[in-house]
Amino acid sequence: MNWRAVNWRKLRTFLITAFVLLLIPATRFYQIDEPILRLFHNPRRVDPFSLHVEGEFVENNLGTEQNSDGSVTVRMIGQQYLFIPHCILVPAGVPIHLRITSPDAVHSLAFLGTNYSVKVTPGIISLAEMQFSQPGEYKTACREFCGAGHYDMRSVMKVVPREQFPALHDGDRGTCGAQ
Amino acid sequence: MTETGGRVARNRRIWSGSPPRLLGTMLLALAATALLLHAGDTAGDHVPSYVEWTPDTIANASSGDEFRGLLLSRHCAHCHGEEGFSAKGDTPNLAGMARLAIWKQLLDFRAGKRISFPMNPIAQSLSNKDVADLVAYYSKLPVFYDPDDKRAFPQPAPDPVQKGMAWRLINFGDGERGIPPCQACHGPLAFRPGAPALLTQNGPYLLQQLEDFATGKRANDINEPMRTIAQLLTDAERRALADYYGAGLGLNPGTGPEPRQ
Numbered sequence A: 001m002n003w004r005a006v007n008w009r010k011l012r013t014f015l016i017t018a019f020v021l022l023l024i025p026a027t028r029f030y031q032i033d034e035p036i037l038r039l040f041h042n043p044r045r046v047d048p049f050s051l052h053v054e055g056e057f058v059e060n061n062l063g064t065e066q067n068s069d070g071s072v073t074v075r076m077i078g079q080q081y082l083f084i085p086h087c088i089l090v091p092a093g094v095p096i097h098l099r100i101t102s103p104d105a106v107h108s109l110a111f112l113g114t115n116y117s118v119k120v121t122p123g124i125i126s127l128a129e130m131q132f133s134q135p136g137e138y139k140t141a142c143r144e145f146c147g148a149g150h151y152d153m154r155s156v157m158k159v160v161p162r163e164q165f166p167a168l169h170d171g172d173r174g175t176c177g178a179q
Numbered sequence B: 001m002t003e004t005g006g007r008v009a010r011n012r013r014i015w016s017g018s019p020p021r022l023l024g025t026m027l028l029a030l031a032a033t034a035l036l037l038h039a040g041d042t043a044g045d046h047v048p049s050y051v052e053w054t055p056d057t058i059a060n061a062s063s064g065d066e067f068r069g070l071l072l073s074r075h076c077a078h079c080h081g082e083e084g085f086s087a088k089g090d091t092p093n094l095a096g097m098a099r100l101a102i103w104k105q106l107l108d109f110r111a112g113k114r115i116s117f118p119m120n121p122i123a124q125s126l127s128n129k130d131v132a133d134l135v136a137y138y139s140k141l142p143v144f145y146d147p148d149d150k151r152a153f154p155q156p157a158p159d160p161v162q163k164g165m166a167w168r169l170i171n172f173g174d175g176e177r178g179i180p181p182c183q184a185c186h187g188p189l190a191f192r193p194g195a196p197a198l199l200t201q202n203g204p205y206l207l208q209q210l211e212d213f214a215t216g217k218r219a220n221d222i223n224e225p226m227r228t229i230a231q232l233l234t235d236a237e238r239r240a241l242a243d244y245y246g247a248g249l250g251l252n253p254g255t256g257p258e259p260r261q
């Protein structure tokens, strides 16, 4: 092998291109894409003005998501003067990871008749770990005065037995709204 | 001869002599990959509107030239009326609309986020400056505060039962169902950025919009407040609300069926 005849510049370009092309599927495959993204931004900070344009709180990502370990993740927006989605569907007896944020003012999501209450702050994703052992319809209300429509700011969380909870496939989100 | 030899030597140094430079390149590649992944995450999302209510947006929407707007408005007058009050019930009045609301609707028409046969091509022909100028002109038109003025409100007042139903929803909402009062966002009590005034709007147009929100045919409201509310309202309530506003009753607090509180 004549090492002098090797074009190092071309070889370098080729190797780096191959490395980058392999990197994209590889980060997905080894499930290190999330940790890599976390290096670049704080996962609990969001831009309240652009919730509807990009990121975790875009419309089709709101509602209940099925996780592979049996638990569910619920994503909501609390805004003047509505909780979105207006009716949430979750299974009974499984851990619920609630993630909620606000585009405008401070709210507080309280599940009436339970001890669960979450402060909702613009710019930050509030987290709560919940679990309902009994099926039923739980009403929610805003518990932080947020303006003219505050007293009407209510919504519903429907807890159904685990076998009645619909199978959610990749990308599906559960809500009990008209569908 | 010496030159070529020098280049080879320099290139070889990248591999053997200076590993930090290679490391730097690879880190750069890593960053590019992360960016690519990030962009890929949001590919198929439904985006209701590209408008974001940042201070910059609000400054842009308020930067128009009224006089140039007046000249441009000649293209709009045969549908939306000379003074911003349209002759047809299904074409909206622009007089009395807040500047952020006009701004957002024109940008949504232009981006295809709100679908309307006449408005999509018209909005696509407008530049950013045209939109700002039209906003400046239309948002300063005088409003006819007299409900008896038949130019503005050709529709007769609804019957007392309907009137009461609408009046309660506008002022109190319905806490049981989680419907906030319309006036908390649409005025005159308070305005949410981008919420059009309903007080001066045509009844048939309002009814059509409420039905389109309920079915999802119109889906350009940011974070879904109107699609949610319109779905919670019954058919009768949507009609009562449209008739109440369409008759100009919203402008005059004394026209509610209950004593003023």
Ligand SMILES: [Cu+2]
Binding pocket: A079, A080, A081, A106, A107, A108, A142, A143, A144, A145, A146, A150, A153
């Ligand atoms: Cu609130």
